[in-house]
Amino acid sequence: MTTTATPAQPKTEVPLLNVQVDGEWRQFPKGTRLIEACIKSGQYVPHYCYHPKLSSPGNCRMCLVQLGMPKLGADRKPELGEDGRPILNWSPRPAISCATEISEGMGVRTSGPLVEECRNGVMEFLLINHPLDCPICDQAGECRLQEFSVEYGKGESRFLEEKVKKPKRVDIGERIVLDDERCIMCSRCIRFMQEVAHDDVLGFVNRGSHTTLTVYPGKRLDNNYSLNTVDICPVGALTSKDFRFRMRVWFLKETKSIDVNCGTGSNILISSREGIVHRITPRENDFVNSCWMPDSHRLNFHYLHDEDRLKTPLVKSAPATWTDAISTAAAQLKSHEPARIAMIASARMTNEELFLARRLATALGIEQFDVLPRPQEGDGFLISNDGNPNTTGAKLLGLHCGGRLSAIAAGVASGAIRGLLVLGEDATQCGIAEGDLANLETLVVVDILPNKTTPHATVLLPASGFAEKRGSMINLAGRIQRLNRAISAPGLARDDWEILRDLIVAVGGPNGVYSIEEVFRAMAAETPALTGLSMAGIGDLGVELALDGAPRRAEI
Amino acid sequence: MAFVVQRPKLNLAEKLYLPAVLGGLLLTIRHFFKGAAGRNVTMQYPEVKWDDHLPEWYRGAPTLVADEWGRERCVSCQLCEFICPPRAITITPEEIPNSDPWAKVEKRPKEFEIDMIRCIYCGLCEEVCPEQAIYLRKDYSITGYTRAEMKHDKAKLYELGGVKAGVVNKWNEKK
Numbered sequence: 001m002t003t004t005a006t007p008a009q010p011k012t013e014v015p016l017l018n019v020q021v022d023g024e025w026r027q028f029p030k031g032t033r034l035i036e037a038c039i040k041s042g043q044y045v046p047h048y049c050y051h052p053k054l055s056s057p058g059n060c061r062m063c064l065v066q067l068g069m070p071k072l073g074a075d076r077k078p079e080l081g082e083d084g085r086p087i088l089n090w091s092p093r094p095a096i097s098c099a100t101e102i103s104e105g106m107g108v109r110t111s112g113p114l115v116e117e118c119r120n121g122v123m124e125f126l127l128i129n130h131p132l133d134c135p136i137c138d139q140a141g142e143c144r145l146q147e148f149s150v151e152y153g154k155g156e157s158r159f160l161e162e163k164v165k166k167p168k169r170v171d172i173g174e175r176i177v178l179d180d181e182r183c184i185m186c187s188r189c190i191r192f193m194q195e196v197a198h199d200d201v202l203g204f205v206n207r208g209s210h211t212t213l214t215v216y217p218g219k220r221l222d223n224n225y226s227l228n229t230v231d232i233c234p235v236g237a238l239t240s241k242d243f244r245f246r247m248r249v250w251f252l253k254e255t256k257s258i259d260v261n262c263g264t265g266s267n268i269l270i271s272s273r274e275g276i277v278h279r280i281t282p283r284e285n286d287f288v289n290s291c292w293m294p295d296s297h298r299l300n301f302h303y304l305h306d307e308d309r310l311k312t313p314l315v316k317s318a319p320a321t322w323t324d325a326i327s328t329a330a331a332q333l334k335s336h337e338p339a340r341i342a343m344i345a346s347a348r349m350t351n352e353e354l355f356l357a358r359r360l361a362t363a364l365g366i367e368q369f370d371v372l373p374r375p376q377e378g379d380g381f382l383i384s385n386d387g388n389p390n391t392t393g394a395k396l397l398g399l400h401c402g403g404r405l406s407a408i409a410a411g412v413a414s415g416a417i418r419g420l421l422v423l424g425e426d427a428t429q430c431g432i433a434e435g436d437l438a439n440l441e442t443l444v445v446v447d448i449l450p451n452k453t454t455p456h457a458t459v460l461l462p463a464s465g466f467a468e469k470r471g472s473m474i475n476l477a478g479r480i481q482r483l484n485r486a487i488s489a490p491g492l493a494r495d496d497w498e499i500l501r502d503l504i505v506a507v508g509g510p511n512g513v514y515s516i517e518e519v520f521r522a523m524a525a526e527t528p529a530l531t532g533l534s535m536a537g538i539g540d541l542g543v544e545l546a547l548d549g550a551p552r553r554a555e556i
Numbered sequence: 557m558a559f560v561v562q563r564p565k566l567n568l569a570e571k572l573y574l575p576a577v578l579g580g581l582l583l584t585i586r587h588f589f590k591g592a593a594g595r596n597v598t599m600q601y602p603e604v605k606w607d608d609h610l611p612e613w614y615r616g617a618p619t620l621v622a623d624e625w626g627r628e629r630c631v632s633c634q635l636c637e638f639i640c641p642p643r644a645i646t647i648t649p650e651e652i653p654n655s656d657p658w659a660k661v662e663k664r665p666k667e668f669e670i671d672m673i674r675c676i677y678c679g680l681c682e683e684v685c686p687e688q689a690i691y692l693r694k695d696y697s698i699t700g701y702t703r704a705e706m707k708h709d710k711a712k713l714y715e716l717g718g719v720k721a722g723v724v725n726k727w728n729e730k731k
Contacts, residue, residue, distance in 0.1 A: 132726050134633075134686070135631050135633035135635075135686045135687055136631045136632075136633065136661065136662050136663040140633070168660070168662075169654075169662060244651065245632070245649045245650065245651050245662075245663050246649070247634075247649075248633070248634045248638070250638060251634070251638070
């Protein structure tokens with residue numbers, strides 16, 4: 001189980017071909033693009049237009065290499081050298097490695113005088129009309145043009161003519177700004193919109209050095225996957241309005257985590273600096289989301305820095321210390337008979353939190369325990385039909401998903417239920433009237449933002465958002481994945497699992513967990529599907545669970 | 557590799573040590589009479605200031621400058637913030653609105669703070685600036701009663717910096 005796992009090869013046998021890369025013979029499956037063969041051999045080939053998940057148009061010319069084909073004898077068979085390998089005829093002119101498919105006996109040189117001269121030449125052409133925008137360009141610091149011009153550029157321009165002027169700061173979509181002068185015509189964005197988003201709105205107009213990227217007349221780049229074009233743009237031509245001029249990328253700390261906006265669990269990178277999240281970008285995981293994620297999900301993080309974030313524990317709306325708040329909450333919950341308390345958890349909580357919530361329910365003897373289902377209309381791609389990120393985890397831990405909510409609501413309305421514990425949900429969304437909440441004797445709420453339930457809370461405990469805590473979630477496909485902490489929670493807010501652990505101890509339940517790893521260990525010991533797993537064992541790409549009882553599928 | 561230190565061979569006068577002491581006393585006495593004759597070499601700071609004596613390359617307080625057309629040179633690229641060894645610089649960037657005459661520059665600092673308690677006058681900010689926007693001027697007497705006073709904000713930095721003509725002309729009308 002390594003972090004570099006790739007999806008299992010399809011069952012049909014793909015023949016392996018022999019290719020010589022920089023003097024060494026290696027084998028690659030038929031259909032591999034030459035640039036991929038080079039990269040897999042550890043020889044990096046600079047490129048702009050090639051993207052592993054898109055087709056190869058071969059229009060940036062950066063990936064030029066020297067190609068050799070087997071020398072054929074009179075019988076049209078390759079002549080073999082002393083080592084039993086074909087003798088190669090090296091082509092005197094270069095070939096692009098991205099749009100060349102490998103063939104048997106092919107040879108490639110990724111360095112040498114010809115290749116280096118070609119790269120320097122291509123780099124010089126690409127920079128001819130490029131503006132000196134680096135100080136104001138958001139891409140600076142993660143720009144391929146900057147990187148390769150350091151390696152292959154000249155450092156000064158021989159170009160005496162006037163640069164071609166093109167439109168700048170063009171508003172082409174709700175979330176995207178286009179700068180045509182910076183564009184190097186790699187067409188990655190066009191191909192992404194054609195091949196992945198299936199919303200063909202981008203294209204080139206005009207010819208030669210006047211070629212301009214633009215949107216189809218009357219249309220806009222408003223697709224919910226449009227921000228992926230910003231990610232794959234190798235230069236600063238497409239920039240995100242949300243991230244525009246917010247922070248230079250070299251200040252950002254990247255934390256590997258997962259998207260918590262739906263059941264897909266797309267892998268993400270949280271970029272933060274000094275406790276502030278500045279952007280979220282997709283992280284490659286071919287088991288889940290490839291290299292993409294929807295805009296609506298990646299932009300849904302600003303609430304973490306909302307001014308209204310709950311920062312202090314409140315007892316009857318008055319600030320309290322954590323010790324007082326926990327003991328008050330425990331005393332209030334214990335003052336009722338178990339049958340008169342209900343608990344609403346959330347399938348937005350991590351497995352560890354749900355596990356401790358279940359322990360708390362057991363310690364209090366609560367029977368009426370449920371989570372709020374969040375059915376929604378998916379888009380058939382990366383937005384699933386479930387708005388909860390951890391429904392599978394909740395089910396695995398034996399929680400009812402929505403079956404008991406109406407009974408709880410009726411109990412609260414009739415007065416049969418006198419105490420309610422709400423974890424990360426708005427009780428009014430679970431069918432409980434706001435007026436009934438006010439009548440409850442005990443309402444303990446654990447949440448991060450105020451909602452219609454929080455004003456009525458007898459004890460309000462501030463918790464952590466998704467970028468502020470660690471934990472694991474199981475997506476709809478049954479893959480367990482990790483959340484990681486990028487920033488710390490605001491004010492006095494604490495980790496959800498610590499709050500739940502303290503509540504369990506305060507009501508007289510068992511202790512024994514002091515770290516999230518220990519929570520996971522305790523959970524894995526009680527849950528057959530998680531046997532043998534650990535927090536560290538989940539890795540960056542997650543582990544597929546066998547939820548039907550069969551042994552867990554071994555990962556590559 | 558070990559090596560032997562060659563000790564100088566001392567003569568008798570040097571070994572006695574007293575002649576050197578007397579020589580030192582003589583020098584002091586000479587300076588005493590020079591001072592008495594009114595040829596004083598001490599500068600009466602702060603009544604007399606250093607200002608006229610500062611060399612061209614003197615590194616005083618870092619400041620922001622405007623160009624000869626009144627445009628604020630800084631485009632808030634944050635390279636100085638990155639390079640600053642004591643992390644004295646904090647920049648908040650913002651987008652220049654389309655209605656602004658310099659809208660084509662697109663980006664400027666909304667706030668630019670240099671904490672003069674932290675600043676070590678190293679001049680790396682000036683060296684790294686791709687827009688020739690930050691210069692160490694000759695202000696050396698940076699004082700204040702509170703920590704807040706010692707933070708130079710954008711207005712203060714431009715007030716200290718003034719105008720400086722330079723060679724960065726990529727934002728002129730030809731652009």
